Amino acid sequence: MEFISSIEVFLENGFMYAVMALGYFVTYSILDFPDLTVEGTVLTGGVVFALMIGAGINPWVAMLAAFICGALAGCVTGVLHVKLKIRPLLCGILVSTALITVNLIVTVVGQGGSFTGEGALTTVSIGRNAPTLYRIFPFNLLPASVLNMNIRKLLAFVVVCLIVKILLDLYLKTKNGMLLYATGNNEQFTSMLGQNPGRSKIIGLAIGNGLAAVTGALMAQSRGNANQSMGIGMIVIGIASVIIGTSVFKNVRCLKPTTKVILGAIIYQACLSVVTLLGVPTAYNKLIMAVLFTIALIVSRQMEIKGRRGAE
Amino acid sequence: MIQLNNIVKRFNIATPDETTLFDGFNFQVESGEFVSIIGSNGSGKTTMLNLICGSLRQESGEILIDGRDITHLPEYRRSAFIGRVFQDPKMGTCSSLTILENMALADNKNKRYGLGRCVSKKRTDYYKSLLAECDMGLESKLGVQVGNLSGGQRQALALVIANMADIKLLILDEHTAALDPKSSEKIMEITDRFVRERGITTLMVTHNLRFAIEYGSRIVMMHEGKVVLDLKDQEKKNAKVDDLLKIFNSISIEAGNSL
Numbered sequence: 001m002e003f004i005s006s007i008e009v010f011l012e013n014g015f016m017y018a019v020m021a022l023g024y025f026v027t028y029s030i031l032d033f034p035d036l037t038v039e040g041t042v043l044t045g046g047v048v049f050a051l052m053i054g055a056g057i058n059p060w061v062a063m064l065a066a067f068i069c070g071a072l073a074g075c076v077t078g079v080l081h082v083k084l085k086i087r088p089l090l091c092g093i094l095v096s097t098a099l100i101t102v103n104l105i106v107t108v109v110g111q112g113g114s115f116t117g118e119g120a121l122t123t124v125s126i127g128r129n130a131p132t133l134y135r136i137f138p139f140n141l142l143p144a145s146v147l148n149m150n151i152r153k154l155l156a157f158v159v160v161c162l163i164v165k166i167l168l169d170l171y172l173k174t175k176n177g178m179l180l181y182a183t184g185n186n187e188q189f190t191s192m193l194g195q196n197p198g199r200s201k202i203i204g205l206a207i208g209n210g211l212a213a214v215t216g217a218l219m220a221q222s223r224g225n226a227n228q229s230m231g232i233g234m235i236v237i238g239i240a241s242v243i244i245g246t247s248v249f250k251n252v253r254c255l256k257p258t259t260k261v262i263l264g265a266i267i268y269q270a271c272l273s274v275v276t277l278l279g280v281p282t283a284y285n286k287l288i289m290a291v292l293f294t295i296a297l298i299v300s301r302q303m304e305i306k307g308r309r310g311a312e
Numbered sequence: 313m314i315q316l317n318n319i320v321k322r323f324n325i326a327t328p329d330e331t332t333l334f335d336g337f338n339f340q341v342e343s344g345e346f347v348s349i350i351g352s353n354g355s356g357k358t359t360m361l362n363l364i365c366g367s368l369r370q371e372s373g374e375i376l377i378d379g380r381d382i383t384h385l386p387e388y389r390r391s392a393f394i395g396r397v398f399q400d401p402k403m404g405t406c407s408s409l410t411i412l413e414n415m416a417l418a419d420n421k422n423k424r425y426g427l428g429r430c431v432s433k434k435r436t437d438y439y440k441s442l443l444a445e446c447d448m449g450l451e452s453k454l455g456v457q458v459g460n461l462s463g464g465q466r467q468a469l470a471l472v473i474a475n476m477a478d479i480k481l482l483i484l485d486e487h488t489a490a491l492d493p494k495s496s497e498k499i500m501e502i503t504d505r506f507v508r509e510r511g512i513t514t515l516m517v518t519h520n521l522r523f524a525i526e527y528g529s530r531i532v533m534m535h536e537g538k539v540v541l542d543l544k545d546q547e548k549k550n551a552k553v554d555d556l557l558k559i560f561n562s563i564s565i566e567a568g569n570s571l
Contacts, residue, residue: 175425178417182406189406191388192396192474193421 002277008149010273014266015157016218019164020234021241021265022258023211026168028242029257031184031204036092037077038212038238039231040099041070045213046226047103050124051110059133063160063217070213071206073099078202096231104228123227124220132221133160157218164211165258171207172258180204212238233286240293241265247300268292313343313513314364314481319373321359321537333359333537334370343378346507346514348524350556351534352563357517360534361483364515366390378480392422395474395512397467399486404470407459411450411469414458415439421477442472446502464495468502475506482507484516488523496520500527521553521560531556535563 020038027035045066052062073095080091105117113120126132133139134152142152171177183190183200190197212234220226245264249255255263275288321334333356341347349357362368364375366387374383382390397404405414416431419439436454443450446468450461458466467487474482484503488496504527507514518524524531531548533541533556541559543551 171427173429173431174427175417175420175430176427178409178413178430179425181409181413182417185406185408186403188398188403192391192404193417193425194388194392194477195425196386196388 004148006273006277008154010269011266012154012157012222013272014269015154015161015262016215016222017237017241017269018161018262018265019218020212020215020238021245021261022161022164022168023208023215024238024242025257025261026180026204026211027208028239029184029246030172030180031201031208033081033088033184033201033205034092034239035074035077035205035208036089036235037073037095037099037205037209038092038234040096040103041073041209041212041231042216042219042234043103043226043228043231044073044099044106045070045216046220046230047107047110047124047216048213049217050126050220050226051106053126053130053132054124056131059131059136059221063133063214066213066217067210070216071210073213074205074207074209075202077209078198078205081205082198082201100228107226107228123225125225126220134221153222157222160214160218161262164214165262168207169256169258176203233289236286236289236293237265237268240289240296241268243293243300244268244296247296247303250303268296313345313378314339314341314515315374315376316340316360316363317374317376319363319375320371321356321363321368322371325371334373335537337373337537339539341513341515343513344511345530346528347516347530347532348528349515349517349532349534350519350521350524350560351540352560354536355534356537357534358485361485361515361517364390364481365394365396365483392477393480394483395477395479395481396483397470397474397485397487399489401463401466401470401490404473405458405466408457410455410457411443411461412436412439412454414469414473415442415454415476418473418476442476443469445505446472448498462495464491464499467491467495467499471499471502471506475510475512480513482512482514484514484518486517486519489519503527521556525551525553525556533559 020042023038027033048069049062049066052065053059077091077095080086080094081088086094104122105115107122107124108117108120109115111120111124134156139152139156142155144150144152172180179190179195179200180203182193183197187197190200216226216230219230241264242261243264244267245260245262246257248267249260249263271292272285272288276282280288316337316339319334319337320332322330322332324330339360351357359368363370366385374381376382377393406417412431416435419435420430439454440451448465448468450465450469458469461469488499491499500523516528529544529548531541531543531551532539540563
């Protein structure tokens with residue numbers, strides 16, 4: 001029983017974090033921009049989503065709103081970097097720090113508190129009757145549980161993840177999307193095409209953080225609330241998923257990079273589940289996350305060296 | 313075509329290392345000229361190209377192209393009418409994309425980069441015909457990632473890409489310097505063919521005196537931010553590598569270097 005519930009947990013978490021990892025793929029892999037903003041934007045997405053469905057708004061609309069809010073935060077990071085020439089890491093730190101306040105005030109004011117940050121809860125709970133994604137059509141047609149798994153929730157997350165993946169694949173084939181590759185690889189090239197590389201970076205950061213916010217929306221549904229500590233550790237999960245996915249399936253040509261990233265996110269969550277199954281207390285989660293990520297980094301570098309020797 | 317008027321360019325401003333490279337520098341290029349620029353390191357050749365392209369900004373003075381003042385135009389806007397190939401073959405292409413994707417991106421230059429599909433199957437024959445002109449076998453490698461090409465192949469691709477759009481000015485910044493002798497010969501031939509066919513105004517910085525003599529319509533030698541030799545027409549045709557070397561050496565000795 002415990003085994004089945006941990007399968008449910010890692011699949012659900014895997015698809016949930018895969019959305020953010022796809023965003024990281026855009027900023028980290030394509031644009032070569034290590035973006036720390038997501039620590040803040042995941043929570044922004046969660047808060048916006050939870051408040052909106054609390055007001056009875058359709059969850060798809062609420063997720064779109066979460067995406068837009070996340071994208072705006074990403075734009076701020078981009079503008080700080082492009083216009084004010086602040087280093088990528090610092091931009092992320094600045095914006096995610098600022099978002100701590102923004103998220104708190106939005107949470108409080110959204111629940112009837114005052115702009116001083118007082119007078120309401122700092123957690124947005126999702127009520128039993130709130131229209132979460134898995135409570136509406138078509139997911140409500142599914143049986144509530146199969147093999148003790150909440151497949152409504154799982155399938156809803158899978159569908160969101162696949163929609164994001166397909167849209168991202170389509171976007172990356174467009175002129176605008178292809179320009180992101182050019183900008184990340186060689187800014188001079190974008191410039192020589194008569195395009196502003198800064199604009200391309202801002203677009204990429206908007207996508208990356210928009211997707212992080214969508215993960216926040218899914219997290220809020222998964223946990224039944226959005227609380228202020230939700231964003232902690234997101235960077236590690238995001239980058240680890242991307243690196244695991246792209247290095248494990250490095251030589252699998254038939255898989256698109258976006259598919260690899262999703263698989264990477266699931267593998268990472270599966271590893272964490274195994275650790276939990278082995279009896280390590282949940283308090284050790286973040287430590288385990290960092291250790292697993294370190295192992296993934298070392299293994300991927302070893303594989304790269306081996307690959308290079310093989311090529312010679 | 314190009315006018316540099318009264319250019320002042322300093323480096324390391326407000327530090328003890330402050331140096332003035334250009335102090336009231338003037339330079340003109342006529343339409344259709346193919347200018348080879350030679351000179352020792354630090355003479356200002358590459359800086360001049362960077363100023364024209366907008367990668368560097370001058371402290372004062374103005375730059376005009378076809379009579380239009382481009383002094384305040386950012387680099388990416390100037391690229392609309394400037395094609396550029398760098399010494400480093402990596403600079404002119406995107407290594408994580410395929411040849412086809414690189415060309416499709418370049419094909420769209422000066423148009424909107426919107427949400428239309430980037431690679432169009434209809435254009436592949438056109439791309440192949442452009443690549444076939446280089447005679448490097450690139451036309452059969454459209455699906456290959458540019459990062460996997462040799463330096464010579466990449467530079468040939470960069471040259472094709474730089475010439476794809478309707479440019480007024482081609483800037484070649486020691487574009488054969490990083491290649492082996494055979495590849496650099498080849499790239500120079502392709503360059504010459506492109507420039508002749510399209511009659512495009514070209515500025516080429518080179519350390520290869522033979523290239524400067526064999527190709528192009530004008531030779532300019534620079535030294536410490538000044539033009540010290542400017543040969544056109546018949547004078548250019550009569551110039552020999554030895555003559556250039558002599559002048560080169562005499563300047564060098566004046567500057568305190570003995571050979």
